[in-house]
Amino acid sequence: MARLAVALKEVPVVDVPHVTVRGLRKSFGSVTIYDGFNVDIPRGRFVSIFGPNGCGKSTLINLIAGLIPVDGGEIRIGGKPVRDVRIGYVFQNYREALFPWLRAIDNIEYPLRVAKVPKAERDARVARLVAKFDVKIDLKRYPYEMSGGQQQLVSIMRALIVEPEVLFLDEPFSALDYEMTLFMRDQLQHIFNETRMTMVLVSHDLEEAVYMADKVLLLSRAPTTIADYPEIPCPRPRNPETLVDPVFTQLRGHCLDVFQREVRKS
Amino acid sequence: MRSAASFPIRDSLLPVVGVVVLVLLWYAAIAAKLVDPVLLPSPWETMKAMWTGVADGTLLHDFLRTVERTILATLIAMVLAIPLGIVLGSWPRLYLALEFVIDFFRSTPASAMFPLFLVVFGVGDETKILVATFGAALVILFNVAYGVMNARKNRLLAAKVMGASRARILFEVTLLESLPQTFVGLRNGVSLALVIVVVAEMFIGSADGLGHRVFEAQQLLQMPDMYAAIFAAGALGYCLNLLFQVAERRLVHWSGK
Incomplete structure (x- = not known):
């Protein structure tokens, strides 16, 4: 039975929509980004969003996460409006997203305080989460006393502490050096494999987008449509060998073709 | 090395x-x-005058009166300007509507307001303190409002996405975000309050305070006393600035990092 459950978890046969976007409209001034945009993000899967500059990759997750208002259309997460759903959001700029007046541990705990979780339970949940991450960070430090990678790790933990239904990540590793980026990708994949929570990653790095994802949402230039939405069937856990796996290289090549076709359209 | x-x-x-x-x-x-020795006594004579002034209590009294007025003016200015600055900063359109007025009066030399305040509040302590309050409050107001307006948007969004209420975001994020800029306002405000208080003590029917002491010593040509009072005023300004710097480093440990 247990093995069957694992097998089912590993290979979802049918995608069940978790996030549904219908008829989305959004303009900034006279620039129309979305004009009747539809997409489904399947439950328990990792979706990367990739596309040309200015196509509204980050805007899309900001709209879904409720950070900016929509001009029109409907966005639902598990059938509910976003304000009724626990979500996690990891910002690109960790320096400006963490609270510098709180120690790392208090930053991580803060969403639980907002949710009025009692102190004892907050401590227990933070301890449990920290144990899941295989890193040695002194969480008594303030964010500005930590390296960039450590700060972003704290940001991710802060997003995960509420056990969100969906985790949104907006180019989370783009400000980190290469070594740290590789390490963080592993950490994130590890969390995904353990929790199987729905994750949505905006990336400006095609290889990263494909490497991390179950599905890659390739966007066109604005007004934005879906250029392609391919499955990435490479087995998990993925590792450096995945990068030379023929399935992987073929799909990355395909995504690059789609991307270049979209870029040339302008 | x-x-x-x-x-x-x-x-x-x-x-x-x-x-x-x-x-x-x-x-x-x-x-x-x-220099004419009458106009410039030696450092030693100045030190002696300072010591005598402290020992017989007259310099100390004037010093403490100036401290009292400056602190009082700054405190009133803080009580008025900080909440108002938060309100204006949270409503940028309201701030824009008032920006010119605030900037205009912030740029008006507070000393130009003495006659008006004298007519309204009389020649008592109130006038000295309130003119200083006027100057300091506008400086503090301006800085608090800017601190609130320039709060990092990402931090506010981070709190919002956690489901924090508007009140919680204001008190636990925006206000802390504005603290470094608020302290800039407080340091400038207290310095300005001291300047205004000392000038007010010189010219508005005053019986004590460092400004009064400097002016009187000059009138009586007691130069060592005058220099002693000037240095006392300098020490006061320096210490007030230091006080706010230390408070800032304690309260806003993240400032500039």
């Missing part, structure tokens, strides 16, 4: 060098008779 070898002085003692050089130049000017 070659520089340390050529200047065998510990870094912590370097600030003393400037003081020593100033005192030596002062002595040199007297020895060379560059």
Whole structure:
């Protein structure tokens, strides 16, 4: 039975929509980004969003996460409006997203305080989460006393502490050096494999987008449509060998073709 | 370290060098008779005047009166300006509507307001304190409002996405975000309050305070007393600034990081 459950978890046969976007409209001034945009993000899967500059990759997750208002259309997460759903959001700029007046541990705990979780339970949940991450960070430090990678790790933990239904990540590793980026990708994949929570990653790095994802949402230039939405069937856990796996290289090549076709359209 | 070898002085003692050089130049000017000895007493005489003033309590009294007025003016200014600055900063459109008025009066020399305040509040302590309050409050208001307006948007969004209420975001994020800029306002505000209080003590029917002491000593040509009072005023300004710096480093440990 247990093995069957694992097998089912590993290979979802049918995608069940978790996030549904219908008829989305959004303009900034006279620039129309979305004009009747539809997409489904399947439950328990990792979706990367990739596309040309200015196509509204980050805007899309900001709209879904409720950070900016929509001009029109409907966005639902598990059938509910976003304000009724626990979500996690990891910002690109960790320096400006963490609270510098709180120690790392208090930053991580803060969403639980907002949710009025009692102190004892907050401590227990933070301890449990920290144990899941295989890193040695002194969480008594303030964010500005930590390296960039450590700060972003704290940001991710802060997003995960509420056990969100969906985790949104907006180019989370783009400000980190290469070594740290590789390490963080592993950490994130590890969390995904353990929790199987729905994750949505905006990336400006095609290889990263494909490497991390179950599905890659390739966007066109604005007004934005879906250029392609391919499955990435490479087995998990993925590792450096995945990068030379023929399935992987073929799909990355395909995504690059789609991307270049979209870029040339302008 | 070659520089340390050529200047065998510990870094912590370097600030003393400037003081020593100033005192030596002062002595040199007297020895060379560059200045009328009546107008420029020696450092030693000035020190003596300062010591006598402290010992007989007159300088100390004037000093404390100035401290009292300055602190009071700053406190009233804080009580008025900080909440108002938060309100204006949270409503940028309201701030824009009032920005010109605030900037105009912030740029108006507070000393130009003395006659008006005298007519309204009389020649008592209130006038001195309130003119200083006026000057300090506008500086503080301006900085608090800007601190609130320039709160990092990402931090506010981070709190919002966690489901924090507007009140929680205001008190636990925006206000803390604005603290570094608020302290800039407080430091400038207290300095300005001191300037205004000292000037007010000189010219508005005043019986005590450092401004009064400087002015009276000058009128009586008691130069050592005058210099002593000037240095006391300088020390006061320096200490007030230091006080706010230390408070800032304690309360806003993340400032500039």
